Amino acid sequence: MGIARTTYKVNPGLYCVGTPSEDSPVLVTANYKLSFDTLRFNLQGEDLWILVVDTRGINVWCAAGKGTFSADEIARQVKQANLDRIVTHRKLILPQLAAVGVASHELKRKCGFKxxxxxxxxxDLSEYMKRNNQADESMRxxxxxxGERLILTPVELVLTWKVVLSITLISLVSSGIVPGGYSLEALWGRGLFAIGATMAALLAGALVTPVLLPLIPGRQFWFKGALVGFLMGLAYQFLFLAEAHFPERLGILLWVTTASSYLAMNFTGATxxxxxxxxxxxxxxGLPFQMIGAGLSVVFWIAAPFLQ
Amino acid sequence: MKTFRYIDGAAVLRLDVEACIGCGICVTVCPHRIFELPNSRAEIVDYNACMECGACATNCPTEAIFVNSDDGCGCAALIIDRWISKVIGKPVSSCSC
Known part of the structure; x- marks a missing residue:
């Protein structure tokens, strides 16, 4: 879940699965522990080599995107492991998603391996090797x-908790501003509703939108998030703020809609x-919509006690 | 990935058919299956499915393919950081994903 994720690595180098020989295939992977473990788990019963390259504990696709999973790095590990003395063939099997960062046509020149x-x-690896290294369209x-969308949702919550915490505190403190001064009663009474609205936005933008992604109308994420946030905001009002007056309810509705819109837009990084x-x-x-909407929501929320 | 379609016409992807030698590596590496190789020359058959990962361009031996080369995974927070850094001239803090 991102906690201590940066230290979740395997040492780079050559590893065995089963009892490989000089003719056994060599697979290449990143040194993110989850990538390595998934690979080994799926290769039970095979005899082959795994060459782990140093991607600083990042998975294959992201590391390739950042340039750490590269032809240079593979060549470096091939030499370091003396791979040319361990196997007689000169072929490496790379994960397809590494192609973002690995110029495969340069590898041969850099280390002698194709x-x-x-x-x-x-x-799909066992099936791929059984078919003499042929992958079908679904494998590619x-x-x-x-499931894939669901496991990505906590990542966003982990990455945004600091912002969420500051917004929660600010909304709590600003809720105590009432005509003629400051009221602790309003701070608790109104503040809890404000915090609840942020939680509702998190639920809408960071969980419901990713999970229901293909069912929500529209293609742009700011729109999908705004739509889900709007419905979530209406439900929240109906459940908890049925007796509040109009400016307060409008502020809450705008906040849930725009905050959800932003969170959904940020999920694009995970798709x-x-x-x-x-x-x-x-x-x-999306950004102008979110900034204007969130700005207005704050104005309505703070002005509400003065408009009664 | 026919279930998920993003904004049509947004991706920056160009193929120079003249430079293509028909090796087919772009067909192999594309995770959205947008290339085909009719008549021994690459052809883009589903342009709007391109996510600009850049695998085809990186692996093309004749540099016949160009993809938007701004790196990064494209989350909004990172792009905002980048826009701000363009204005104030401060380097972008690296993304944590």
Whole structure:
């Protein structure tokens, strides 16, 4: 969940699965412990070599994107492990997603080994090798299943908890401002509703939107998040603020809508199908909407006690 | 990934068919299966599915493919950091994902 994730590594170098010989295949992977363990788990019963390259504990795809999983790094590990003296063939099987960072045509020149791309998922590797290193279309396509979306949702919560905590404190303290001074009663009474609204936005933008992603209308994430946030905001009012007056309710509704919109927009970083150009394009619409909406929500919330 | 479609026309991806030697590595590496190799030359068959991962461009031996080269995974927070750093001239703190 991101906790101590930076220290979750394996030492780079050559590892065995089963009892490999000089003819056994060599697979290459990142030194993120989860990548390595998933690979080994899926290769039970095989005899082969695994060459772990130093990606500073980052998974294959992200490391390739950042340039740490590269032809240079593979060549370095090949030499360090003296791989040319351990196996007689000159072939490395790379995970397909490493292609983002590895220029495979340069590998041969750099270390004498030729690269071929295996399937995306470790679970398809045995089948791939059985078919004489042929992958079918499904092995070469990324997916974004419910399970895959669900395991990514806590990442965002871990990355944003500091912001959420400061917003919670600010909303609590500002809720105590009433005509003629400051009221601790309002701080608790109104403050809890404000905190609840932020929690509702988190639920809408960081959990419900990712989970229901393909079912929510629209393609742009700021829109999907705003839609779910709007409905969540309405439900929240109906449940907890049925007796509050209009400016207060409007402030809450705007807050849940816009905060959810932002959180959903940030989820683009975790999906395997959104282009950076596309995200920049939608942010030019999403950000102004979120900033104006959130600004108005704060104005309505603070002004509410003065308008009664 | 026919279930998930992003903004049409947004991705920056260009293929120079003249420079293509028909090796087919782009067909192999693309995680969204957007290339095909009819008549021994690469062709983009599903442009709008491109997520700009850059695998095709990195592996093309003749540099026949160009993809938006801004690196990064494209979360909004990182892009905002980048926009701000352009204005104030401070380097971007690296992304934590």
């Amino acid at each position: 690269a071929v791309y295996g399937p995306i998922r470790a679970q 396509s990324v997916t974004f299943s419910l 395997p199908y959104t282009s950076l150009s596309g995200v920049e394009q939608e942010m030019r619409k």
